[in-house]
Amino acid sequence: MKSAVFLFTLFFVSASAKQLCDHPPSDWCSSWEIAKACQVEEQCLEYFTRKDHKLSNEKAVQVELYYESLCGGCRKFLALQLFPTWLMLNDIMNITLVPYGNAVEKNDSGKWEFQCQHGPDECFGNTIEACLMYLLKDIDLYFPPIFCMEFSPNVTKALEPCLAAYVPDISAKEVLECVNGDLGNKLMHQNALRTEALQPQHQYVPWVVINGKHDDTLQSKAQDALFNLICDLYTGTKPDACSGKGLTPLKRNSVCLA
Known part of the structure; x- marks a missing residue:
């Protein structure tokens, strides 16, 4: 409808x-x-x-991650908490990824220019991941290569091997055409608007919003043991996975301050 x-x-x-x-x-x-x-x-x-790429399960827990592609704390959370939790609990959770974080944008003669916290390579990585989401549209397709990149020693150089491993039907050339063109620029501007519209405004990344809400307690629970948090918050019949031990809680997590 x-x-x-x-x-x-x-x-x-x-x-x-x-x-x-x-x-x-x-x-x-x-x-x-x-x-x-x-x-x-x-x-x-x-x-x-x-657009909400969401499950028909109206009780699914909504998880939004505002992050930067080269922020150490963001990479750790995405690779060691969010992705494994999604693999085990994707039937009861929806994920929205917004790569932008603590970047700053300005309009220069009608085109947006971005200054990222960890330099131009981070802007490049953010735009790659935004383009992957746009081109592939389905989280089942775009989340694995994004995880692969974030888990790799060099995020941006991992694009081609990660595509080959998870989505060989799309080429690095096609993704880079988006990144270096008008589309990638506009996608990053949209991510800037979404990040700037956060209430409360983000103070660091990773910034986690659960069911439309962010507070220190939810953030801490998400970073320490997201799997357990999703199982606790889901109000429907819990999947068998929730009866297990879940993921091992991480030690104190790092963040990238705004």
């Missing part, structure tokens, strides 16, 4: 440009090239970044 309403809205948004578009409304957000041809880039970006 929401998709139908969105397409109905898009029809009127781009009515003045429809003579330039040879694609039906149902295809307008299927690729960046079609979105540009139909002059609905901004609407499709908004739709993509706000």
Whole structure:
């Protein structure tokens, strides 16, 4: 229903440009090239970044991670807590990844420029991961290569081998075209807007939001033992995995201060 309403809205948004578009409304957000041809880039970006790739399970625990690709604490949380928990409990949790963190953006002649906490390579890594999410769309497809990159000694150089291992149908060339082009720039701007809109505002990363809420207690529980937290918060019939011991709690976790 929401998709139908969105397409109905898009029809009127781009009515003045429809003579330039040879694609039906149902295809307008299927690729960046079609979105540009139909002059609905901004609407499709908004739709993509706000769209909930969520389970039909209405009781699923919602987990949002605001992070940076080269932040040590972020990498540790994503690789050792979030990804393993998702592998075991993906039927009862939904994950939203927002790579941006403590970056700063400014508009320079209509194009967004970003300064990242750990330098240009982090901006590169953030954009790679944003592009993977956009191009692959399904978390079952994009989360494994993102985990692979974050778990590797060199995040950005791991793109090609991680794609080969988990999603060989997409090439590094295709991802880098997004990263280095207009699409990657706009995706990072959307992540900036989402991060800046956090309430309360983030003070460090990883910044974890559970069921739309962030506080010190939830953050601490998530970083210490996310698996146990998800099992505790899920109000439906708990999966068999929750009856086990779960993941070993981590020692005191590091963060990257804003």
